[in-house]
Amino acid sequence: MANNTKSVLVSARMEEEVTCVVCSELYTRGSREPVVLPLCGHTFCRPCLCNLENTGRLSCPTCRQTYAGPPVDKLPTVFALLSLSEHFRKSEGHGCQRHGSPVEFWCRSCQLPLCGHCLLDEHVKDGHRVVRGTDFIAEQKEQILSECTMLIQDISNRKGQCVNRFSEWIAQIIAGVEESAVLWNSTQNVQNIMNDVADATNIESILVSSSMLGSLKEEVMKVAPRDTRSRTASDCSLRCSSCSEMDSASLLGLLRQESSPDVEYQETEFEETEQTNAPEENIPNLTASVSDVAVPEDKTDSSSSDSSPPRQDSLGNAPLVARQVSSSSSIGRETSQTPRDAGVTTLFGTVPWPLRCCVVGPGGRRGKLRWEGGRLHMYALGEEIEEPHFMVQMSVLQYLVPEDYQEVFLVLETDGRCLGRVYIRLWGRIRRAQHFLALCLGSLGPSYRKSVFHGVAKRGAPGETLAGGKYLTPEGLTSVQALTGHLEWGGGYIKEKQRGLVVGANAGKPELDAFFHICMKDQPGRRFACAFGEVIQGMEVLHAAVTHLRNSDVTISDVGVVLASTAP
Template structure:
């Protein structure tokens, strides 16, 4: 890797070489570079008062040398990132596989407990005990040596302070059936990241018939296994070949405008925000400054301007005071598509229908606002932030 000191003089050399191609003292071309002085030299500098014994080389050779070093290190970093991404993708697939197994085991345990409650004779209870043993031996066997601890806690038929002693004596005598076996599944996972709680809802996750099921929100979540509903999207903004960065937006998904925006980020309805240009900036450098995008890309390569859904929210109870980061609907025509991102608030004013808010990347929006002309700013990528899969 390049050391910090090396980076310093490389940057200084490149800036110096680009900005000053002739010697300020003699007016000659700066053809040489001294490693010891870390500075450029002309021929007169080199042969008049430059110290002897210094390592001097042609500036163009030094430039190519440093460019090659930067290229090699950049390539190394790029390959390292690629390897890490492959590892992350592998782990993600592994954890999703684990979750599928665990949800199936949990479903089987719930079913077993329900059957146990209904059992009224010895034989069904003994059959359920065998099923539970099979569940432990087969259902969890693939997870035992894969970062997950699986253990059983066995209870005696009679409670009390001497229960453990009585159970041990029964085992030694070869008699006494154990009445209940509790399966404890412990998954070592990092604590979940802090997520916005506004308009945030979770749905129960289950496994049936070999498929992961996401249940309706109407059903009460009675399980630790649930899924954070999709509500955060990203937009990548670019100016020509230069990427300005990504903007992350927390959508208020109870609103149809937010649902339409999510569909455009994913392209699930056909049109997409990829390729859309920003149109204008209103109230530039003032309160309520907002950058506007009023189009989307259609599947045929053209652009669209009309709403994709009916009965969009507008005005009335949906009005909100302008504030930094607010994502709002375009207000020229209620039936036209469009959105804006506010960069400066204005107390006492109103937007007719906000439907989300920037969670991070507002500096990217400001960079787009400051670009001239703003019509050169394009959405070059967009999509959904993967929801939280942790309990």
């Protein structure tokens, strides 16, 4: 009896040594290999330490000492402990507890494992259905694997439903925020109409106020709660909510761009843009139809007066203007004579109005979340955004971006005028596409916002490309250094030159990995070394950019990604 007790204690002690204290799983080769933290000497399985590392600051789960060594993935495996764990697995649970003999049979009637002695002593009887252990294991494996497959499918379906519900919640919040801003603006316009009517002295003034009131009611109804799923992505696809936000003075500090060196597969003989003093009226306006639909973002200022300039709503609707028929009609009038949109009063006080929502990423940097063209748009981090009422973590929203391909957008501007918006579909399983996405979101720090297209390669000829990629660093300089490593080049990523392809243009050099070209004209028989996406909307905007690059800079005034969310 004493020997059995001692054996049990030894076995328990060994199990403790080969078990990770975080997940309580035995160390296993490949999936749960043991690694030791060098500073304190405590050992854990690699996946558990990686999970802790991904949360930010890694501390030892046992002694709480902060770990500041190399990444957990680089720590060596403790093979001695792994060997001990494998030996423990082999020694536990494979012998008959009564006889110590190998378990080789299974009794279906008793639902028990049997050794040869058990079989002879108790189970060679009528009614006992005994099968070989190997047959029982094969049957159970097939059944368990089948049930696991069904469970995985069920979990996958449930995850999809969960993501859809979550996506709808986010869309509802952002749509509500957008609606609150439109209603705020509408209240100001109603006040202007009331002021004009109070001072009206002729029929023309009354008719103008009546017309403006009808337009105002129509605009308010457009943002009434409704099902917008029938709206298509093309409804407002080229409307730019951020065109009016471009501060032209901020572009004066950009360094002049220089062409990159000639490399194989790269179009580098491009015209460098040179600033000229040519009058604006001499510049061909090839994009009037595009820029005419540009919609500036509604920046609500609670301190603005009744005479504030009219603004467009944030859903891309036409500007709503209540014109002052008499410029002096409202001078000296106290604002208390007309109702103010002070928000919504509840039992707990007044709700802040209008509501504001944004995305927040690493370091607390923020970006806009906008409902545009029937789809949810997330803008790059790094904007100065007024303190919001709702903030959504970028890590949560990125879960709504499809894995296979992502759709990003670039808002192009020249001389303070919006050219329009370009939508690009990235082939998401390519690391170079993921790198481009990071620069569209600013998730790794810099972004392509305020980046300037620096030239056109092979202008007017087959294979013509628009060249860009020099992003701004926090110090105000430009860089094309890769933000991540091991980006693809050549091999299976070579594609024939086709209009709309977005391609790498760096000769495979990490220090140039942010360079990209957009193909403007087909060139059969010639190839790009690494294509990672394609333009799906806005080629006319890019052609306008190529034209304007003869005389002026073309800037990416804003950039972001379209989220896979349903309309509210």
